[in-house]
Amino acid sequence: MGLRRLAAAALLALAAGLGACSSVAPGEAVELRAARLIEAGAEREIALPDAWESGAPGRSGSVRYRLDLPDAALRAPQSAVFVPRVGNAYRIAINGQLLLAVGPSAPRDGELPLLLPLPQALLQAAANRLEIEVSGESRREAGLSPVWVGPLTELSARHAALSRNQVFGAWVVSSAATVMGALALLLAWRTRRSLYACFGAASLLWAWRVSGMQLGGADGAWAAIGTVIFHASYAWFALLMTLYALAAVGRDSLLARRLLVAWAVIALLLSAGAWTFSAPLLRTLVLAGTLLNVLWLLIVLASAAWRERTPAALMLGAVAAIAVAVGARDFWVFRVLGDYGALTWSRYTILLLLAVLAWLLVDEFTRSTTALRALNADLQERVAQKERELQGVFDGRREHEREQAVLAERDRILREMHDGLGGRLVAAMALTSQVERQSLPPPGGAPRSVDEPLRDLKLTLDDCLVELRLALDSLETDQRPLIEALAELRFRVEPSLRAAGVRLVWQVDDAASEVELPAAETLHVLRIVREALTNVIKHAQATVVWLKLESAGEQGLLLSVVDNGLQQRTSDEQETMPLFVPATLVHGGRGLANMQRRAAALSARLESGPHAEGWAVTLQLSARPAA
């Protein structure tokens, strides 16, 4: 209290000095910093600004301020009065004539600067007196700022400047805070991060506070609640921003949060107390506590900035420092000096905060985009790597399959060579032994004829060539119609048939001429046909043999070798054959068994037996999907 009295004394002295100055500067506007306060019939000298909250906290009602206007200030053709701040409701009179009445319907109208031109008719040559009747309620910041009087032109400029500051500044701060607050809340909702919620709530709170919008009506409980919340909102804004800043620099802790929530409740209680008990000191405590809150935040941020030097900590620390300085100035001006007409600076600190948030958001967005891009590149690289590995595995498997196919094919060729060519060569060797034996005269006898074994030998060697040719043909990669393979077989065996006096009649169904079989199956068919033809040469004593290839149903084939040998053949004949006789020379027994084996490999049905004119071998190839 002593401090306040001291400040009031200093103000009084200053006002007296200024008043003295104004008298020696004619024609210019002067600021009146002293008035006579008329309250309940009593009249006393008072210094302006006069804030009821500090001067008379319990006052509720009307008082009258009487100001003597210096003559020098009224010499301009048009004079005016400029009141930066007056409220809550007021009436203004000059020389006893009422000029203007405002309120009390809009209590905050008094917050707006007032410019009042003075009608020349009402002015006297000297000793003009201005009376301002102010009606106010306790706890609602009523009061009167210093009053300016002078030429209208000069005061218009002052009024415009102040209006710009009060109205336009508030409007800008309020809109910016609203937009960023909404944005931050949206961000909080989408990212589920509470720090943005704190920022958004603080911004919107500040926007409401700066806009000066009422919560409810001018009177009653709503007005009280609005005022209490308005007072507490300053502390709440600071603590919400503190929460945000702590989270932004990673200094967030449960204890800090609990302390701040407790402080929020205390601030509300203090504000409510200030209202209830008309005790401005409680409100001053709220403001001081807020200042301490921001000061503590500044220390935390400074330490974070010192240790980590992150942009967030540095920038928020700088803003906190500015906020502390500005807050301290406002605290001094409003709470200590009780300057009713002063302008708040704290209002604009939020602009810095908004800029910091915007910068941090952009920074984070850029960073996460870059990180995402790096991640994508990394993922792509990994996918490409996996693809390469997979390709390698596929290539390996394909190579393996190819090797398997080559091995299987080699096995097949080896088997064919062994069974076919090998068997024939063994038979040829057996025949040469037979020739050798027969050419030697047996003891006491003449040498037997070797014609027949030699003929067999030649046939067998011919067979070897045919076998070799068949084996080589089966290596061909492109498929060819079965009939073309049979054609080549005919070309090979026809000389032998002709030599044996057998005519071969070729009967191919046109529909059957297109049928194709895989190389291995073609080889089986060729062997069966050759076996049948060899049997005709060896045993049938036929003159004609018919080879018929007919199509039977869908893709089915009927192949038959029919002779006119008219001889019933039995398997007994093999007893007359020499030892080591090749399979093909035994028409029944093994020869037939071989044919059956090959037919089974083809999933075909083979029939061999007599018919009306001779012997018939038929091969029924079942239908198969086209290769």
Added chain:
Amino acid sequence: MLKVYLVEDDPLVSQHVRDALDEAPGIRCVGHANRLGIARVELPQCRPDVLLSDLGLPDGDGTELIGELSHAPAIDGVWHPHILVFSVFGDEARVIQAIEAGADGYFLKGCTADELVRAVEQAARGESPISPAIARHLLKRFRDEGFTDSSFRDSGFVDSDGGATGVMDIEAPSKRDHEVSKREHEVLRLVAQGYVGEEIAERLLTTPRAVAIAVRNVYRKLQLGQRARATEQAHARPGWA
């Protein structure tokens, strides 16, 4: 008397062939060479009717000799032998090369004496032996070179009255003389399917001789096509003409 000259480096085979030929009435083997060099010297003197040549010889490929004989101007305007090449088991690519160079056909090594004599007599008559494998290769070849069914000339023999038409065909090749006629294509197709001359003649309502001449025409066209390509290549090279 048919004069035959033999180029073969295997003594066993050449002995077998000489014996078989000398035993046949009306055929005489007038010479035998086991090197291309010897054959080059002796052939103009012997002037055989039929030349039997192996392909793989110690001093070169028989195809070279065949090419030289076919491209050289006929000596005294009349002598030009019918040429048959040996093959062990129808290595068709080489045989077709030999035919392109000017051979009239081939026969299998190791065939019987009768078969051999038959082949020589056929060749002397102007017929060309063919096998299903050769026919198949020729069909594939003409197809690969862009001959389509529609481009086969619809000419060749038109009636089955003897071989007169066929002979006319030989003596008066048309402008598009290396394209195969539709009929020749049909003959090749039937050969590839295993039919022999008589059967083909029966199916196409013509004579076996006409069929044989069709085959010979195909061979001639193969040779002409080869020569046309060689000429084109020569023209394409600067400094040659």
